[in-house]
Amino acid sequence: MEIIRIPKVMQDTVGGLLIRGRTIGFVPTMGALHEGHLSLVRRSREENEKTVVSIFVNPLQFGPSEDFARYPRDIEGDVEKLEAERVDILFMPEASLMYPVGFSTRVEVGTISETMCGACRPGHFAGVATVVAKLFHIVKPTRAYFGQKDFQQAVVIRRMVKDLNMDVEIVVCPTVREKDGLAMSSRNMYLSGEQRPAAAVLFRSLKGTAESLASGIIQIGEVRHVLRQKILSEPAVSSVDYAGAYDPETLEELAEPKGEILLACAVWIGSTRLIDNILINIKKER
């Protein structure tokens, strides 16, 4: 595996691959890699001739009071995992090369950036869209792979790609879960031994709410309340940023059922913020 740290070198390297007609799969990550990331890498390896993974903890997408400084880092472990997956290139730039003095451009992606996580983390999705635009220009992928766990992120990136005519296919892969249902996330490392089993409450509550909705025990207008109550029934949960039923395209909260429905939540367990979601299909009544 080749390790590249300079954006211009990365760009020239893929330039050489593209002129030889190679397809390039790209998995952008913030490192601290887990099975979720590796599932994206495997999918990329299946679908492309070359696979590039980036590791960059992007300061632009963290708020001033957020966990940028303590975000988990494990470069040695990450390199080992990516070598084992036979990744072709690891791109690992310094922040000073990604955001040199004078940097002042932002990619802003409208209203879908302002609901859900965007409402709790102002500027977060502009930070995500901006760094992903940069990475796409540096890596020039044929396809780029994102996890469904970060559903809103994937929607924002698809919107940006479509709106700005970026020539890259966005592939969203299923959330990979622990045995008890907890969605894999680098932030799970923050959980104490006591908090870890409690964190299964997110997926359990989403699934339980989906079942109640499917069987007609609750209506869509009740999801917000029911889902929140289920989550708060777990004593380790300190607070709920949001919980509800959303339109998977516009991310607007749904007042009535409409084809596919996104059930999603963001939950604090102690000082750790976790997110999860599931997509469901409720048959419309006639």
Place this chain on the structure above:
Amino acid sequence: MEIIRIPKVMQDTVGGLLIRGRTIGFVPTMGALHEGHLSLVRRSREENEKTVVSIFVNPLQFGPSEDFARYPRDIEGDVEKLEAERVDILFMPEASLMYPVGFSTRVEVGTISETMCGACRPGHFAGVATVVAKLFHIVKPTRAYFGQKDFQQAVVIRRMVKDLNMDVEIVVCPTVREKDGLAMSSRNMYLSGEQRPAAAVLFRSLKGTAESLASGIIQIGEVRHVLRQKILSEPAVSSVDYAGAYDPETLEELAEPKGEILLACAVWIGSTRLIDNILINIKKER
């Protein structure tokens, strides 16, 4: 000359050229082509194997009270001129294909978008940066050509390209002028027979101020006042949006001399807004 109207078709066409290793020169325009545009086309033809010109009057860069609806359009004349210059591809998309329903992304380029023309035309440079980002993704040029007359636009685009790691070389070409010094502009068509000679006041005033500055008759702090007075001495001038000496990189107004200096102004002659600028080098005193 091939005429393409669909973004995806344009993107696939250049994709075919790039895989054969062709260099692509790109001249984005809003049409109503004049010798200024054609000088960019000629430079592109010299430096690249294929030249693409776009004609798109971009609604996103016009304010609600601005001249979008009456902006000059002359497709037949434009096609004839581009054929004569042996342009390879003319890209001429409909606004509905560039901004379909749901479009909601903006590229914002910080403080350099907020001075000079940006102060008078809020949102203008976000509109410019956004459409140029789209066009760059569609046309994938090796080099893109802009006129120095729109100096701030070129600075904003260079900044965006650098900040977002876009792999395109920005080439800024000298302003082409009429015999009396008036910078060529599609908006010159708006001028009446009486206004047209009066419009030479922009360049004459810029040059006069530069000479006074070079010979030490005035200091840099006086440029703003002197340049404005020179322009306002022409009775056809209705008002001056700005006039002054700026840092050509940061576009901040200069209080003291500093290598290269940008003298620039935006001036209303009746209901027509004209801009012009010159770059000068004043030797520093010891």
